[in-house]
Amino acid sequence: xxxxxxxxxxxxxxxxxxxxxxxxxxxxxxxxxxxxxxxxxxxxxxxxxxxxxxxxxxxxxxxxxxxxxxxxxxxxxxxxxxxxxxxxxxxxxxxxxxxxxxxxxxxxxxxxxxxxxxxxxxxxxxxxxxxxxxxxxxxxxxxxxxxxxxxxxxxxxxxxxxxxxxxxxxxxxxxxxxxxxxxxxxxxxxxxxxxxxxxxxxxxxxxxxxxxxxxxxxxxxxxxxxxxxxxxxxxxxxxxxxxxxxxxxxxxxxxxxxxxxxxxxxxxxxxxxxxxxxxxxxxxxxxxxxxxxxxxxxxxxxxxxxxxxxxxxxxxxxxxxxxxxxxxxxxxxxxxxxxxxxxxxxxxxxxxxxxxxxxxxxxxxxxxxxxxxxxxxxxxxxxxxxxxxxxxxxxxxxxxxxxxxxxxxxxxxxxxxxxxxxxxxxxxxxxxxxxxxxxxxxxxxxxxxxxxxxxxxxxxxxxxxxxxxxxxxxxxxxxxxxxxxxxxxxxxxxxxxxxxxxxxxxxxxxxxxxxxxxxxxxxxxxxxxxxxxxxxxxxxxxxxxxxxxxxxxxxxxxxxxxxxxxxxxxxxxxxxxxxxxx
RNA sequence: GCUCCUGUAGCUCAGUCGGUAGAGCAUUUCCAUGGUAAGGAAAAGGUCGUCGGUUCGAUUCCGAUCGGGAGCUCCA
Numbered sequence: 001x002x003x004x005x006x007x008x009x010x011x012x013x014x015x016x017x018x019x020x021x022x023x024x025x026x027x028x029x030x031x032x033x034x035x036x037x038x039x040x041x042x043x044x045x046x047x048x049x050x051x052x053x054x055x056x057x058x059x060x061x062x063x064x065x066x067x068x069x070x071x072x073x074x075x076x077x078x079x080x081x082x083x084x085x086x087x088x089x090x091x092x093x094x095x096x097x098x099x100x101x102x103x104x105x106x107x108x109x110x111x112x113x114x115x116x117x118x119x120x121x122x123x124x125x126x127x128x129x130x131x132x133x134x135x136x137x138x139x140x141x142x143x144x145x146x147x148x149x150x151x152x153x154x155x156x157x158x159x160x161x162x163x164x165x166x167x168x169x170x171x172x173x174x175x176x177x178x179x180x181x182x183x184x185x186x187x188x189x190x191x192x193x194x195x196x197x198x199x200x201x202x203x204x205x206x207x208x209x210x211x212x213x214x215x216x217x218x219x220x221x222x223x224x225x226x227x228x229x230x231x232x233x234x235x236x237x238x239x240x241x242x243x244x245x246x247x248x249x250x251x252x253x254x255x256x257x258x259x260x261x262x263x264x265x266x267x268x269x270x271x272x273x274x275x276x277x278x279x280x281x282x283x284x285x286x287x288x289x290x291x292x293x294x295x296x297x298x299x300x301x302x303x304x305x306x307x308x309x310x311x312x313x314x315x316x317x318x319x320x321x322x323x324x325x326x327x328x329x330x331x332x333x334x335x336x337x338x339x340x341x342x343x344x345x346x347x348x349x350x351x352x353x354x355x356x357x358x359x360x361x362x363x364x365x366x367x368x369x370x371x372x373x374x375x376x377x378x379x380x381x382x383x384x385x386x387x388x389x390x391x392x393x394x395x396x397x398x399x400x401x402x403x404x405x406x407x408x409x410x411x412x413x414x415x416x417x418x419x420x421x422x423x424x425x426x427x428x429x430x431x432x433x434x435x436x437x438x439x440x441x442x443x444x445x446x447x448x449x450x451x452x453x454x455x456x457x458x459x460x461x462x463x464x465x466x467x468x469x470x471x472x473x474x475x476x477x478x479x480x481x482x483x484x485x486x487x488x489x490x491x492x493x494x495x496x497x498x499x500x501x502x503x504x505x506x507x508x509x510x511x512x513x514x515x516x517x518x519x520x521x522x523x524x525x526x527x528x529x530x531x532x533x534x535x536x537x538x539x540x541x542x543x544x545x546x547x548x549x550x551x552x553x554x555x556x557x558x559x560x561x562x563x564x565x566x567x568x569x570x571x572x573x574x575x576x577x578x579x580x581x582x
Numbered sequence: 583g584c585u586c587c588u589g590u591a592g593c594u595c596a597g598u599c600g601g602u603a604g605a606g607c608a609u610u611u612c613c614a615u616g617g618u619a620a621g622g623a624a625a626a627g628g629u630c631g632u633c634g635g636u637u638c639g640a641u642u643c644c645g646a647u648c649g650g651g652a653g654c655u656c657c658a
Binding site: 049050051052136137138139140141144145146150151152153155185186192194198253299301303304305306307309312313314317319418419421452454455456458459460484486487488489514515516517518519520521522523524525526532534536537538548551 | 583584585586587593614615616617618619620621631648649650651652653654655656657658
C-alpha cells in the first residue's frame with residue numbers, strides 16, 4: 001500500500017464526511033472541506049443544527065464508507081458542465097466558488113456516489129484513510145465574512161493508525177490540563193468575574209506576586225539597557241486622540257468618552273501619545289538621542305464579547321511598552337539591541353524557540369517616504385541577519401505607518417503565540433510634529449520605534465502558565481518552599497524558620513494544618529510548589545533539614561545553608577550580554 | 583457581534599418525566615499527634631444565573647435577558 005501524506009488522507013476524509021452528511025441530509029448545501037493542522041473540517045448549510053448524537057451517527061456512516069473502500073477517481077469538466085451539475089444539485093456555494101475561480105475546466109473527484117469540486121489529490125480509495133474521528137461542530141461564516149450566512153462547520157481528524165489517533169486525542173487532553181483558566185483558578189492566580197465584567201482581570205495574591213516578580217525583572221533589565229521609565233494616566237482628553245488619529249482610525253476599539261466639566265476624556269487604548277507628549281515637553285538635540293521611554297502601561301480596548309479568552313484576549317491589559325526615539329543613523333543599532341534584548345528576555349522565561357516574521361511596506365496606502373521605509377526595513381532585516389535567525393517575510397503585511405518584526409514563541413507543547421513586536425512609526429512623529437535639533441542646528445524629524453517584548457503582561461502570564469503547566473521555576477514561583485510540620489511539636493520551630501526566611505525575601509509558606517504528613521505532601525503536588533521541607537522532632541534535634549523537590553531529595557542542610565540555597569534559587573536566571581546603553 | 587452548547591453549595595458535579603434539592607472536595611469544630619500522594623466524626627453552607635409567562639404549584643416547561651464555553655471574524 002502506498003503511504004499518502006497525512007494532509008491527503010485528511011482531505012479525503014473531509015470528502016467522506018460530506019458524503020455521509022448528504023446521506024443524512026440530501027438537501028445539505030456544501031461549503032468547503034480542507035485539511036487543516038491536526039485534522040480537517042467541512043462546512044454545510046443544513047436544515048437543522050447538529051447534535052453530538054449526529055456526530056456519532058455521521059462517524060458511523062463514514063466508517064461504513066471506509067470499509068467499502070470506494071476508489072477515488074478524477075474527472076475534468078468544462079465550465080458549462082460544472083455549472084450545470086452544481087445548478088442541478090442546487091449547490092449554490094459551489095457555484096460561488098466556480099464563479100470566483102473562473103476557469104475553462106474544473107477538476108472533480110468521485111468516490112462511490114459522491115462527487116465534489118476538488119483539485120485533489122486524494123488517496124486511491126476510501127479504505128486507505130485509516131481511522132477517523134469527528135470532534136466538534138460549530139458555526140463559521142461562508143468565506144469567513146460575517147455578512148455571509150453562517151454555516152455549520154464539522155471538525156474531525158484522521159490518522160493512518162489507531163495508535164496515532166489515540167496519541168493525538170491524549171495530546172488534546174494534555175493541552176486541556178494546561179489551560180491557564182483552569183490552572184489560574186486551581187492555583188489561586190487570577191479570576192474573571194461576572195460582576196466586574198468580561199475581559200477584566202482580577203489578580204489574586206499568588207498571581208499578583210508572580211506579576212511583581214516578572215515586572216521587577218523587567219524593570220531591572222530595562223534600567224540596565226538604557227531605558228528611561230515614564231508613567232502615564234489612564235485617560236486623556238479627546239484633543240490628544242484627535243491629534244494621534246486614534247479617534248479616526250481606532251475608535252471602534254475604544255470605550256466611549258467620559259464627559260467631565262464640558263470636556264471629553266477617553267480611556268487610553270495605547271500609550272504612544274503620552275510618551276510622545278513627554279518627549280515634546282522638552283527640546284531635544286541629536287546629543288540626547290536615542291531616548292528610550294518604557295512603561296508598563298495599562299490600556300483598555302473594546303473587544304467584541306465573543307473574542308474574549310481568559311488572559312489571552314482581554315479588555316484591559318498592561319503592555320510592556322517602550323518607544324525609542326532616535327536619529328536615522330541610530331536606527332540600525334537600536335533595532336539590533338532591541339532584538340537582542342527581546343530574545344534574552346524570552347529565553348529567561350523559558351522560550352528559546354522563536355519564529356520571526358518581517359512585515360514590509362503595503363503596496364498602497366502608507367505614510368512616510370520610500371527612503372524611510374527602505375532604511376527601516378533594511379534595519380530590521382539586518383538585525384535578524386546579524387543575529388542569524390531564520391525568518392519569514394510577509395511582503396506588504398506591515399501597518400500603514402511602518403514596517404515591523406513580530407516574534408512568535410513556541411511553548412512546551414509546540415503551540416505558537418505572538419508576543420513581541422518591534423514596529424516603526426512614520427505616522428505619529430508627523431502628527432505630533434516631533435523634532436530634534438541636528439548637527440546642522442536645524443530641526444529634524446526623529447525615527448520612532450514602538451516595541452513590546454511580552455506584548456501584554458496578561459497574555460504573557462497566561463502563556464507562562466500553560467508553558468510550565470503551573471510548575472513555575474523557583475525564581476518565578478509564587479511560593480518557593482513550603483514547610484510541613486509532622487505534628488504540633490514542630491510548629492514553633494517551623495514558624496521561626498518561616499519568619500526568618502521571609503525576612504530575607506524567600507517566598508516561604510507553612511502548612512501546619514491538622515493533616516497527616518501524607519496529606520500535606522499530596523498538597524505540595526497539587527499546589528505545584530517547587531520545594532518542601534518536612535519538619536519534625538528529628539529535624540529539631542539534629543538541626544539539619546532535608547530539602548526536597550517533589551520526590552527528589554535536593555540535600556541535607558543546616559538552617560543557614562538552606563536559607564542561602566533558597567536565596568540563590570530566588571535569583572533571576574542570568575541574562576548575559578544585555579544591550580549596553582550609549 | 584454571529585452560530586451552537588451551557589449556567590444547581592466556595593469548587594467539581596448528580597437530581598427533580600412539575601410537588602421548593604443531594605454527593606465529593608474545600609470551610610469550621612471535635613477526636614486523633616500522625617514521618618512522605620487523602621486518619622476519623624460532626625456542623626455549617628443553595629430564592630437551582632436574573633426577569634417574565636403557563637400552572638393550584640416552576641429549579642424542572644416556554645420566552646426574554648445576563649454570564650460562561652467552542653468556533654467564525656479580529657487581535658497584545
